[in-house]
Amino acid sequence: EVQLVESGGGLVQPGGSLRLSCAASGFTFSTYSMNWVRQAPGKGLEWVSYISSSSSTIHYADSLQGRFTISRDNAKNSLYLQMNSLRAADTAVYYCAREGDAFDLWGPGTMVTVSS
Amino acid sequence: DIQMTQSPSSLSASLGDRVTITCRASQSIRSYLNWYQQKPGKAPKLLIYVASNLQSGVPSRFSGGGSGTDFTLTISSLQPEDFATYYCQQSYGTPYTFGQGTKLEIK
Numbered sequence: 001e002v003q004l005v006e007s008g009g010g011l012v013q014p015g016g017s018l019r020l021s022c023a024a025s026g027f028t029f030s031t032y033s034m035n036w037v038r039q040a041p042g043k044g045l046e047w048v049s050y051i052s053s054s055s056s057t058i059h060y061a062d063s064l065q066g067r068f069t070i071s072r073d074n075a076k077n078s079l080y081l082q083m084n085s086l087r088a089a090d091t092a093v094y095y096c097a098r099e100g101d102a103f104d105l106w107g108p109g110t111m112v113t114v115s116s
Numbered sequence: 117d118i119q120m121t122q123s124p125s126s127l128s129a130s131l132g133d134r135v136t137i138t139c140r141a142s143q144s145i146r147s148y149l150n151w152y153q154q155k156p157g158k159a160p161k162l163l164i165y166v167a168s169n170l171q172s173g174v175p176s177r178f179s180g181g182g183s184g185t186d187f188t189l190t191i192s193s194l195q196p197e198d199f200a201t202y203y204c205q206q207s208y209g210t211p212y213t214f215g216q217g218t219k220l221e222i223k
Contacts, residue, residue, distance in 0.1 A: 047211055103152070
């Protein structure tokens with residue numbers, strides 16, 4: 001089955017760190033660019049980060065101010081998001097999304113809650 | 117950054133109605149405009165890519181149009197499963213901005 005599954009979310013204190021993972025299966029992960037998108041409770045979609053298939057090109061939303069790092073391991077069919085210096089405003093469901101014809105495959109999301 | 121503005125923000129309609137949602141970009145994005153449907157508690161689902169291309173498996177009652185800065189998503193005859201929130205997104209360049217969403221509700 002073609003799918004993406006995120007993991008690694010949870011409750012973290014302000015200033016803390018989390019590493020999200022996204023496991024891909026059912027397709028040739030190494031040929032696709034990938035993205036992270038987040039959605040704060042009751043809010044709209046916000047694009048977070050992009051990584052090309054070979055990791056040669058990476059982009060981030062300006063709002064992250066250098067706190068997040070995207071990476072991938074094509075041998076493990078996995079995408080990652082290292083999140084540091086977390087703030088309450090980072091509380092959201094985080095989705096990984098495959099970039100084929102637009103964002104054509106999404107995972108179910110993982111919830112990140114930043115609170116003391 | 118390219119700003120995406122959807123209208124309306126919410127819409128009430130009846131089964132069988134034809135509805136149109138519009139999306140405007142703050143600068144030309146050629147045809148790099150995509151539409152997604154999201155239901156509560158679920159991930160977004162791609163409906164239309166590059167302005168007018170129907171994603172595989174999406175019913176033909178959905179259609180998209182436009183180019184440059186002005187785009188539309190039309191549902192020709194509303195079905196019960198279409199009541200959801202719809203987002204446009206530009207893929208002209210990063211940051212890949214989304215519209216604020218249009219919530220389609222049952223009248």
